[in-house]
Amino acid sequence: MAKPLPECSPRRFLFVVVPEFSMMPYTAAIEALRAANRESGADLYHWQTATIDGDVVAASNRTRIAPDCALAEAQAADVIVVCSGLNAERHGSPALFAALRRAARMGAMLGSVCTGTVLLARAGLLEGYRCTIHWEDVASFAENFPALHVTTRLFEIDRDRFTCSGGTAPLDLMLHFIERDYGHDLALEVAELMLHHGMRVSEEPQRLSLRERTGLAHAKLLDALARMETAIETPEPIEAIAAAAGLSPRQFERLFHDHLATTPSRHYLHLRLKRARHLLQHTSAPIMQVALSTGFASAAHFAKCYREAFGHPPRVERRSDKVEGVKA
Structure with missing residues (x-):
């Protein structure tokens, strides 16, 4: 049975995108939140998209998106999701890392999709946490960050950190959050609306057999x-x-x-x-x-x-x- 809809404020997500970010993981995550609002008939989730400087940014597929704001101007968020894709190691900056560390100190849940894991690691925010990354990058990530506990799971949620592989996996991640927040029935309704046959669990492998x-x-x-x-x-x-x-x-x-x-x-x-x-x-x-x-x-x-x-x-x-x- 679905959980009763809360009377508290909507859960606030902030998606931080960097140049060459992967479009599919970003949109899969946001669409799941939109669908949860639609299927519930309630304002369960709010989200914003930010870039470091507030300028338009091009995804890896060359689609250009206009953010809602610069990162420094973003509204306070409960959950921050770093979205990256190609050449993640080139798109970190002191300003980004400082903002993420500040958000962590203030109690926000920090996460990433696709190669955003690289940026969280460079910011020093994954030490002592399990993490995952797109299967193509597991070997290079382990080479660059040998002290971190990296897995090949679809996604990892470890206390106040989460990391997600890429592709459509962020949809499964968000379905997990929706189920945890508002119950299994709503998560199933969102999965059905998205034509997603079954909610994959974190332990499932990323790659086809x-x-x-x-x-x-x-x-x-x-x-x-x-x-x-x-x-x-x-x-x-x-x-x-x-x-x-x-x-x-x-x-x-x-x-x-x-x-x-x-x-x-x-x-x-x-x-x-x-x-x-x-x-x-x-x-x-x-x-x-x-x-x-x-x-x-x-x-x-x-x-x-x-x-x-x-x-x-x-x-x-x-x-x-x-x-x-x-x-x-």
Whole structure:
């Protein structure tokens, strides 16, 4: 049964957006609050959007939005949500970090969606808290903030902090808040209005299963692929992976050829180089450290493989003007 609607003031959210923020997580969160107000027929939630300087800001999809105000002029909020996306490490500022720390001292609940976790961490606001981030950024985030407890969950709520992965996951996060505030029935009504089939819990994985991602049904091949994905820093011999999956080397080669049109060694190398590229783009770790973190013992061998895969040496990824792909 839905909880009785309160007679207290609406819960106030402040969304702080930085350049190149991801549009989907931002709108998913706000739309859930709007839908809760509509379905309840009450003014349960208020929200504002702020930027550091109050100027129009472009999302990662290049859509430009006009904020309600500059961060310093925002109304007092119960919950502050930092929204980021691409190149989060470039969009922090002393003014932003100071404002977030001040809000924390005043008792606001602080959170983030997508790579906003990076900005909370840089502000020193996640020490001693569990946190999560978009799955694509987990490795680089852990590299940059080794002392933090980072998970791969859909979202994390730890006392007065919350972090959320990205994509549509903020909708699940907000449904959790709505359920906690006003009951399961209202949360279900919001989920149905948003055509969201089921409210995912925080423990659910961010990524699709390997079976869903690859379209494969061969259990032994899937086991081998999973083993490769988890052994990036210390690669296992191909023969050992095949044996662990219960396959002979010849069977292993044939399965990769028939189902993936490649060889086991080439697929494994691609996984390691893809991880290396992300670390180069999103951490300040020395190139040799990135090489070691992805299973290359020699800088020369790493550079050779990298150039063959991407057409340029690893150092090019560190150029500040390099264009990166769009994250959901």
